[in-house]
Amino acid sequence: MNETTYFQLSTLLMCKTWTLPNHPLFQFASGFLLLSYLSPPGIYGLLYLRCCLTIASIFYTLWGWLILCSIDTCVWNLIFTFVNAVYVIFIVFKINPFIRFPHDVELVYRDLFKPLKVSRNSFLKIYKCTREVQTLKAEDVYCYEGETLVDKLSLLLSGRLAVLKNGKTVHLIDAHQFVDSPEWFGVGSNETYQVTVMALEECRLIIWHRDKLKLTIADEPYLQAVMDNILGKDVVKKLLFVTGTVGNAATSNCSTNVNENSKLIVPYHKAMDQVIKRNINPEPNGVHCFWSLSRINEDIETNV
CATH class of the missing domain: 1.20.58 (Methane Monooxygenase Hydroxylase; Chain G, domain 1)
Structure with missing residues (x-):
């Protein structure tokens, strides 16, 4: 019996011939x-x-x-x-979702959003909130101080804008900088701009409907963090590049005195000290920050 079983197993486990x-x-x-x-x-x-x-x-x-x-x-x-x-x-x-944007918008995505690991699908959600792409001729006004309502968020695609306060040049806005980043943080749509923004040359701006954009990213914590990060950096840049003519009665108007050298970089340690301490109240000599950032509350959202 054992020999028969061994023979059967050996037959199953061993091949007599191999195929090619x-x-x-x-x-x-x-x-x-x-x-x-x-x-x-x-x-x-x-x-x-x-x-x-x-x-x-x-x-x-x-x-x-x-x-x-x-x-x-x-x-x-x-x-x-x-x-x-x-x-x-x-x-x-x-x-690679093969989502393509217009050339100038593509540059914005690559420069501002892609470094923060924002996918094209996520950026498409932001781009769909676009109200229009506006073109301004030289000396056209984007917004008027105390008159235009803050109901939009704009990014300069090309050209250069001048920011004026009480008719005096405060600083410049270059390509791929936001026009109204300070108003993003806690400023309601029923409030008005605190500055006038005017084109120095032909400019193209991408304009978002601000409330629609905030509603779109409301359920996207990462996109909220990205927008706050980008716009927060933009605000800091505006504080760092404030002109040395703020509060100076001798400042000329925009059409005669705005040039490449009109930007004055505030010493870094002093500028950051101002930002950290929120030192934005009027100084004894009358120099003050042209944005009332003291109104900004992190927890306040724009009313819809």
């Missing part, structure tokens, strides 16, 4: 299957894995169709090919 190696299609398929096991971690590793499995399944399908002439081998591997190909397409679109 399979067709090269089978070898290629197995090679790509092996490569799929070597995929690295991460989204690109997953893409590599699915590409290898797709190619392997194609070779297995061809092997079953041309060499084995086996319908079930072909059908199963066609299914595997389809499933993996769908995953490849999905991952490719996730890595």
Whole structure:
């Protein structure tokens, strides 16, 4: 009895003869299957894995169709090919969603938002809140001090703007800087601008409906943090690049005295000291900050 059992097992476990190696299609398929096991971690590793499995399944399908002439081998591997190909397409679109913006908006995305890891899909949500892209000729006025309501958020795409307070030039706004970043923080839509903004040359601005934008990112904490980060930095830059003519009665008006040298960089340690201490109240000599930032409360949202 034991000899019979041993003979049966030896028959099952040992091959008397070996067939020739399979067709090269089978070898290629197995090679790509092996490569799929070597995929690295991460989204690109997953893409590599699915590409290898797709190619392997194609070779297995061809092997079953041309060499084995086996319908079930072909059908199963066609299914595997389809499933993996769908995953490849999905991952490719996730890595690069092929969302394109107008050239100047694309530059804004690359300069301001992409460094903060904002995806194109997320930036598209912001871009869809655009009210218009406005063009200003030289000396056209964007907003009037004490008259124009703060119901928008604008970014300068090209050109240069001058900010005036009581008819005097305060500072300049260059391309890829926000026009009304200080008003983003806690200023209601029923309030008016505290400065006048005028174009020094032909300018193009992208204008968002501010309340619509705030509602859009209300459920996106990361986008909220990104917008606060970008706009907060813009406010700090405005404080750092305040002209030395604020409060000086001898300051000339915009059309005669605005040039490349009209910006004065405040010494960094003094400027940051002012920002940290919120030292924005009028000084004894009458020099004051032209934005009433003391009204800004972090927890206040714009009323809709």
